[in-house]
Amino acid sequence: MPDDVVQRISGNLARVEERIAQACGRVGRAREDVTLVAVSKMRTLEETKAACICGIRHLGENRVEELADKAPALAKVWAGVLPVWHMIGHVQSRKARYVVELCQMLHSLDTLSLANRLENQAAAHNVVLPVLIECNLAGDVGKYGFMTCDSGSWQGLSRALNGLIAFPHLLIRGLMTMAPIVSVPEEARPFFRRLRELRDYLRKTAPFSDWAELSMGMTDDFEVAIEEGATMIRIGRAIFN
Numbered sequence: 001m002p003d004d005v006v007q008r009i010s011g012n013l014a015r016v017e018e019r020i021a022q023a024c025g026r027v028g029r030a031r032e033d034v035t036l037v038a039v040s041k042m043r044t045l046e047e048t049k050a051a052c053i054c055g056i057r058h059l060g061e062n063r064v065e066e067l068a069d070k071a072p073a074l075a076k077v078w079a080g081v082l083p084v085w086h087m088i089g090h091v092q093s094r095k096a097r098y099v100v101e102l103c104q105m106l107h108s109l110d111t112l113s114l115a116n117r118l119e120n121q122a123a124a125h126n127v128v129l130p131v132l133i134e135c136n137l138a139g140d141v142g143k144y145g146f147m148t149c150d151s152g153s154w155q156g157l158s159r160a161l162n163g164l165i166a167f168p169h170l171l172i173r174g175l176m177t178m179a180p181i182v183s184v185p186e187e188a189r190p191f192f193r194r195l196r197e198l199r200d201y202l203r204k205t206a207p208f209s210d211w212a213e214l215s216m217g218m219t220d221d222f223e224v225a226i227e228e229g230a231t232m233i234r235i236g237r238a239i240f241n
């Protein structure tokens with residue numbers, strides 16, 4: 001393991017941790033209430049292992065194929081505590097099995113048909129899969145996630161989500177969103193705030209879950225996301241570049 005890779009990532013990580021601490025401090029939140037998911041997509045096995053050496057405990061991938069390559073490969077070369085794997089990208093229904101076998105949380109549940117497939121696979125594997133509901137708050141047609149751009153759509157979403165009670169092998173833990181690409185982080189704030197408001201709405205209208213987790217915030221906007229209540233941030237570039 002070349003030291004420079006470990007060194008680069010550990011320096012990056014220290015800077016990210018400093019920024020997380022400052023964001024938490026600004027709004028009186030505890031650091032341990034925010035889970036840092038290091039997004040290792042498109043990074044080599046060596047870089048991914050280096051992140052583990054630097055103390056990363058949560059890794060995220062956005063493609064099933066890459067997760068299927070990397071998770072078993074890492075387990076062979078990394079003798080320490082295995083990371084928790086998060087699937088954060090769109091999953092085609094026919095690949096549901098890999099999600100159940102390879103990751104410990106899915107952030108991107110975006111259709112009821114995927115939920116149905118995951119339920120069947122999780123039941124077959126005799127596991128319960130923690131999942132987050134991906135929300136498309138900007139109404140971006142090219143993006144995945146349940147359309148939640150206006151409050152009028154929330155009632156229908158709530159009704160649909162209540163149907164997930166029929167899926168005992170899915171543990172609904174909260175919501176996930178990707179803010180649109182903006183020029184300054186502050187412009188992402190309304191979307192993060194909106195996700196929190198949607199969470200509060202679901203706590204009343206779909207109380208089968210406590211909706212504890214809000215997965216929001218990436219390299220360019222994670223501090224704003226933390227200020228708005230993110231419990232999980234997904235960071236790639238700031239850790240690996």
Ligand SMILES: *Cc1c(COP(=O)(O)O)cnc(C)c1O
Pocket residue numbers: 039041062088089178218219220234235236237238
């Ligand atoms: C790539 C990716 C991230 C991380 O993005 P960075 O800007 O590199 O921090 C977070 N979430 C999802 C869904 C991603 O695909």
